[in-house]
């Protein structure tokens with residue numbers, strides 16, 4: 001939590017105003033932030049200085065792992081977070097590749113599970129990484145990349161967290177995740193939980209101990225309409241201790257994640273937080 005608040009404070013103190021063409025808003029921006037999460041100690045980096053909707057964050061992650069491309073599927077899992085990008089963004093609504101209501105196109109999990117090959121086939125990047133790690137193998141390329149510039153036109157948004165790189169050292173699994181663009185008040189609140197949970201889940205299904213998750217962010221910003229709430233409300237609050245994440249130990253494979261797992265298989269213990277803050281969302 002300290003790392004999160006330090007980054008927020010750094011943006012407030014040192015951020016530079018940048019006008020963003022896509023949203024038409026100005027963002028207070030810093031470049032480069034390195035966060036790390038102690039998955040080995042089960043210190044869940046959940047924001048405590050406002051109420052955090054961690055279930056929606058895990059639902060989003062599950063949807064990515066399943067390769068979902070419809071905001072309706074995300075909603076059904078418990079994450080309404082893609083509704084706006086799928087249905088309210090004019091550029092995407094005008095895009096001839098959009099296949100009707102709720103379609104997100106070839107984003108995130110679609111690339112992770114079905115990256116298109118020139119011969120018409122697909123690559124399941126996640127399956128390969130799970131299979132290798134389960135055999136105790138790290139070929140120094142255990143990478144899942146969602147970043148496919150050849151298909152940006154086929155999706156509603158370019159991936160923000162775009163690469164997850166796993167590493168095995170002995171029986172301990174590490175994760176380094178890369179994010180190109182980060183809405184610190186809203187997105188990062190979710191992304192921290194997702195990076196943590198991704199390492200915890202992958203360690204569990206491949207039979208390893210989780211180590212540390214490293215989260216590397218390039219452009220970290222606060223939108224102009226979020227600044228006052230961050231500076232004058234959230235940053236005035238004292239954080240509470242980190243809670244712990246409990247994952248159903250019966251989750252043992254990628255198939256389990258793809259078929260029966262729901263949000264009931266996750267619990268957060270010891271979460272003490274300040275009251276909610278509703279930050280504006282930019283489409």
Ligand SMILES: Nc1nc(=O)c2c([nH]1)NC[C@@H]1CN(c3ccc(C(=O)N[C@@H](CCC(=O)O)C(=O)O)cc3)CN21
Nearest residue numbers: 053056081082085183186187188190278279281282283
């Ligand atoms: N501008 C922007 N920021 C983002 O963080 C973001 C996008 N766009 N587009 C794609 C996804 C969607 N994500 C989202 C979308 C909405 C919330 C959100 O509204 N969160 C609220 C309430 C969540 C709930 O009730 O479940 C929050 O207070 O955290 C968070 C992340 C993260 N991403």
Ligand SMILES: O=c1ccn([C@H]2C[C@H](O)[C@@H](COP(=O)(O)O)O2)c(=O)[nH]1
Nearest residue numbers: 022158160161181182183187188191
């Ligand atoms: O997981 C996510 C997804 C999105 N975001 C934020 C970062 C930006 O504010 C927008 C995306 O806009 P771009 O113009 O494509 O950069 O969404 C996030 O923080 N986390």
